[in-house]
Amino acid sequence: MILSGKARVAGVIGWPVAHSRSPRLHGYWLDQHGIDGAYIPLAVLPDRLDQALRALSALGLRGANLTVPHKEAALRICDEIDPLARRIGAVNTIVVGPDGTLQGSNTDSFGLIENLRRNSDWRASDGPAVILGAGGAARSACIALIDAGVELIRIVNRTAERALELAGAMAPCCEAVVWDHREDILDGAALVINTTTLGMTGQPPLEIRLDVLPGSATVYDIVYAPLETSLLAAARARGNPVVDGLGMLLYQAQPGFGAWFGVRPEVDEGLRNFVLQDLLAE
Numbered sequence: 001m002i003l004s005g006k007a008r009v010a011g012v013i014g015w016p017v018a019h020s021r022s023p024r025l026h027g028y029w030l031d032q033h034g035i036d037g038a039y040i041p042l043a044v045l046p047d048r049l050d051q052a053l054r055a056l057s058a059l060g061l062r063g064a065n066l067t068v069p070h071k072e073a074a075l076r077i078c079d080e081i082d083p084l085a086r087r088i089g090a091v092n093t094i095v096v097g098p099d100g101t102l103q104g105s106n107t108d109s110f111g112l113i114e115n116l117r118r119n120s121d122w123r124a125s126d127g128p129a130v131i132l133g134a135g136g137a138a139r140s141a142c143i144a145l146i147d148a149g150v151e152l153i154r155i156v157n158r159t160a161e162r163a164l165e166l167a168g169a170m171a172p173c174c175e176a177v178v179w180d181h182r183e184d185i186l187d188g189a190a191l192v193i194n195t196t197t198l199g200m201t202g203q204p205p206l207e208i209r210l211d212v213l214p215g216s217a218t219v220y221d222i223v224y225a226p227l228e229t230s231l232l233a234a235a236r237a238r239g240n241p242v243v244d245g246l247g248m249l250l251y252q253a254q255p256g257f258g259a260w261f262g263v264r265p266e267v268d269e270g271l272r273n274f275v276l277q278d279l280l281a282e
């Protein structure tokens, strides 16, 4: 990386931010395209987010990604919020406009559906989808599937109220299911997405038997550490098509990079292996 005085700069804002893969991922694209630019980690305390976001334009940064715990708070700080980010209820990408305005958007649902489309034969018309979880990731997944044309989504969550709330917000094509019925509702499903933290390194496993799931159903886990979760291993063992979560991380980064650095980058095997090396090194 060689930077000139004209280098374009963007970054990722989180607290903590040390775990973020985004600097590595954007760094790969910057090198690949020989761009005079940098993408840096920015550790910002929750109560200083407002100051930090205002400083983006003051410092001449092109923009930033937002990660935990800032995505919801940014919604109240950005000058403009695109309609999709408003529906998702969170901002993960900010572009600083030519006049210094902060333009907030959300690329999580794009990342989720793009990864699914590129890595499986799934079609929205294949049938009902099951979403495990009812947090922010589940909300992005619901919106992505609704916008893709899925007619019925069953949301199953440990805390029933959260599933009901999300299904209500996503009416009429979503219904809430209690956690104890998570196995029964796999009957007839064309797609299952795990958006819970279960199965992630350091978290409890996701306990779910796939006995009644059709053999053609696509099983998608947005967890990417480990890459092959026990859900994906069980699905693969019985012949279901599977999609891991790493691609979602890679695709959600594409629009921001394009806006800040002026090149629409590709998600290719080289990038995937480069980020994977880092995951495997832990």
Ligand code: ATR
Pocket: 132, 133, 134, 135, 136, 137, 138, 157, 158, 159, 162, 195, 196, 197, 198, 204
């Ligand atoms: P995010 O915004 O990233 O989706 P979140 O809002 O914390 O994160 O959501 C985490 C999801 O994992 C929730 O659906 C959570 O279920 P609850 O709503 O019942 O908390 C789910 N989850 C986390 N730990 C779980 C566990 N031990 N058993 C079942 N679900 C769990």
